[in-house]
Amino acid sequence: xxxxxxxxxxxxxxxxxxxxxxxxxxxxxxxxxxxxxxxxxxxxxxxxxxxxxxxxxxxxxxxxxxxxxxxxxxxxxxxxxxxxxxxxxxxxxxxxxxxxxxxxxxxxxxxxxxxxxxxxxxxxxxxxxxxxxxxxxxxxxxxxxxxxxxxxxxxxxxxxxxxxxxxxxxxxxxxxxxxxxxxxxxxxx
Amino acid sequence: xxxxxxxxxxxxxxxxxxxxxxxxxxxxxxxxxxxxxxxxxxxxxxxxxxxxxxxxxxxxxxxxxxxxxxxxxxxxxxxxxxxxxxxxxxxxxxxxxxxxxxxxxxxxxxxxxxxxxxxxxxxxxxxxxxxxxxxxxxxxxxxxxxxxxxxxxxxxxxxxxxxxxxxxxxxxxxxxxxxxxxxxxxxxxxxxxxxxxxxxxxxxxxxxxxxxxxxxxxxxxxxxxxxxxxxxxxxxxxxxxxxxxxxxxxxxxxxxxxxxxxxxxxxxxxxxxxxxxxxxxxxxxxxxxxxxxxxxxxxxxxxxxxxxxxxxxxxxxxxxxxxxxxxxxxxxxxxxxxxxxxxxxxxxxxxxxxxxxxxxx
Numbered sequence: 001x002x003x004x005x006x007x008x009x010x011x012x013x014x015x016x017x018x019x020x021x022x023x024x025x026x027x028x029x030x031x032x033x034x035x036x037x038x039x040x041x042x043x044x045x046x047x048x049x050x051x052x053x054x055x056x057x058x059x060x061x062x063x064x065x066x067x068x069x070x071x072x073x074x075x076x077x078x079x080x081x082x083x084x085x086x087x088x089x090x091x092x093x094x095x096x097x098x099x100x101x102x103x104x105x106x107x108x109x110x111x112x113x114x115x116x117x118x119x120x121x122x123x124x125x126x127x128x129x130x131x132x133x134x135x136x137x138x139x140x141x142x143x144x145x146x147x148x149x150x151x152x153x154x155x156x157x158x159x160x161x162x163x164x165x166x167x168x169x170x171x172x173x174x175x176x177x178x179x180x181x182x183x184x185x186x187x188x189x
Numbered sequence: 190x191x192x193x194x195x196x197x198x199x200x201x202x203x204x205x206x207x208x209x210x211x212x213x214x215x216x217x218x219x220x221x222x223x224x225x226x227x228x229x230x231x232x233x234x235x236x237x238x239x240x241x242x243x244x245x246x247x248x249x250x251x252x253x254x255x256x257x258x259x260x261x262x263x264x265x266x267x268x269x270x271x272x273x274x275x276x277x278x279x280x281x282x283x284x285x286x287x288x289x290x291x292x293x294x295x296x297x298x299x300x301x302x303x304x305x306x307x308x309x310x311x312x313x314x315x316x317x318x319x320x321x322x323x324x325x326x327x328x329x330x331x332x333x334x335x336x337x338x339x340x341x342x343x344x345x346x347x348x349x350x351x352x353x354x355x356x357x358x359x360x361x362x363x364x365x366x367x368x369x370x371x372x373x374x375x376x377x378x379x380x381x382x383x384x385x386x387x388x389x390x391x392x393x394x395x396x397x398x399x400x401x402x403x404x405x406x407x408x409x410x411x412x413x414x415x416x417x418x419x420x421x422x423x424x425x426x427x428x429x430x431x432x433x434x435x436x437x438x439x440x441x442x443x444x445x446x447x448x449x450x451x452x453x454x455x456x457x458x459x460x461x462x463x464x465x466x467x468x469x470x471x472x473x474x475x476x477x478x479x480x481x482x483x484x485x486x487x488x489x490x491x492x493x494x495x496x497x498x499x500x501x502x503x504x505x506x507x508x509x510x511x512x513x514x515x516x517x518x519x520x521x522x523x524x525x526x527x528x529x530x531x532x533x534x535x536x537x538x539x540x541x542x543x544x545x546x547x548x549x550x
Contacts, residue, residue, distance in 0.1 A: 050332060051335075052322045052332060053322060054471055055258070055321070055469070055470060056258070056322050065471070066471070069471050097470075097471070099472060102472075102475065183476075183477065184476055187455070187476060187477075187480045188452055189452060189455035189456040189459050189480075
């Protein structure tokens with residue numbers, strides 16, 4: 001299985017910390033033939049979408065697009081800024097073809113400064129992922145600022161919820177892959 | 190109210206039915222069944238051979254497109270078309286598409302008119318704006334001018350085509366002052382049929398109608414019916430601007446692969462499409478969407494000869510178009526398989542389609 005963790009914020013620390021905690025847990029249970037890529041938009045120099053074909057990009061834009069297209073399971077980390085997903089993450093979606101997330105299973109980790117932002121992922125992020133044809137795990141992990149301390153997560157509860165997210169995402173991906181494989185074989189070509 | 194269309198329109202004889210030809214984008218990809226890719230020289234020579242074979246099979250037209258990105262080798266498509274002009278005698282030739290946005294319309298006209306003289310009047314131009322944009326940087330253009338470049342250069346190409354002397358001023362090219370662009374095709378108009386290539390944009394279809402120029406529309410997948418809306422908009426806009434839309438031709442194109450058995454055709458062609466799309470587009474071709482090609486209403490013309498005949502006739506009912514060109518070589522299809530498809534086209538499909546689309550009146 002090809003895994004990608006995409007941390008979607010260009011500033012702040014909490015989305016990075018949350019996705020790094022997810023990465024640490026995921027690494028413990030990878031099989032030898034699994035591949036895991038971790039991309040943090042803070043480390044990348046992304047250009048704004050200008051409508052060009054996804055294959056016509058170079059440098060970090062090409063790297064992010066290729067990593068997304070090559071993955072079967074994607075964990076997306078997003079902060080909530082100004083009651084919205086950040087523009088940096090939306091830009092990544094704007095770079096992709098319309099069917100970019102077809103046959104990909106997505107788990108979400110959301111960091112926010114206020115519990116009142118709980119539905120932003122539900123109302124803004126998931127519709128975009130559905131448009132891009134993703135299979136999205138219905139339950140996501142929503143982490144508020146008080147769950148962090150020092151350079152990481154301070155909450156055992158959140159650690160357990162990240163474990164649950166990994167399992168839910170893997171199970172959904174495996175179930176769908178069985179269905180897709182059966183469908184492909186049914187065509188007879 | 191109709192007024193005279195100032196453009197050089199391709200001529201179609203309704204009594205002969207739908208024109209059918211083949212087109213290639215000149216891609217250069219491995220054969221997924223063997224994993225091997227032939228040398229560039231061989232691929233280019235085989236494109237010429239494909240055109241010669243199509244002529245022998247009685248097909249109406251051969252088209253070749255311009256692409257500049259990796260996995261393609263028809264960058265100098267006019268040069269290859271010139272070689273085809275020398276090797277053939279009867280079949281019509283066309284670019285499909287020439288990327289006019291990043292070309293000098295004077296040079297495009299000079300090249301195409303030369304091929305027209307070499308081929309004794311068989312050349313046409315399809316002018317497009319490129320779905321891939323690497324050539325903007327390669328040739329020194331700004332991607333921000335994508336739409337403006339196309340509109341200005343397409344309009345200039347038409348002007349050169351329709352006038353022996355051109356005085357013109359624009360944004361993206363040096364002005365022309367009573368310029369005589371030579372050579373001229375040896376026909377009554379002194380010009381060439383020039384088509385506007387349409388991608389997925391309704392706006393472009395509307396503009397083509399407003400200008401009264403013929404359209405060339407490529408179809409990748411999905412329900413045939415959907416593409417009819419763009420053609421209808423084109424005709425509506427032509428009528429609204431005073432042109433008689435019945436006299437402005439429409440050409441369509443898309444995947445075709447014919448074998449005696451439908452499932453055999455899908456087994457043979459799907460890996461070519463799917464693996465090549467992964468290389469050129471970053472994603473494979475959705476298998477469910479491809480499998481829907483077995484339904485007569487899908488635009489994907491893959492199957493046994495009768496299914497393809499039914500599909501093309503259904504598409505003709507929807508579009509009432511004048512020409513259809515088939516992409517039969519995409520993704521490393523070996524030459525003997527290409528020839529097999531041309532044989533089936535020439536012997537079984539074309540005669541039936543023409544029989545039912547020929548107008549007696």
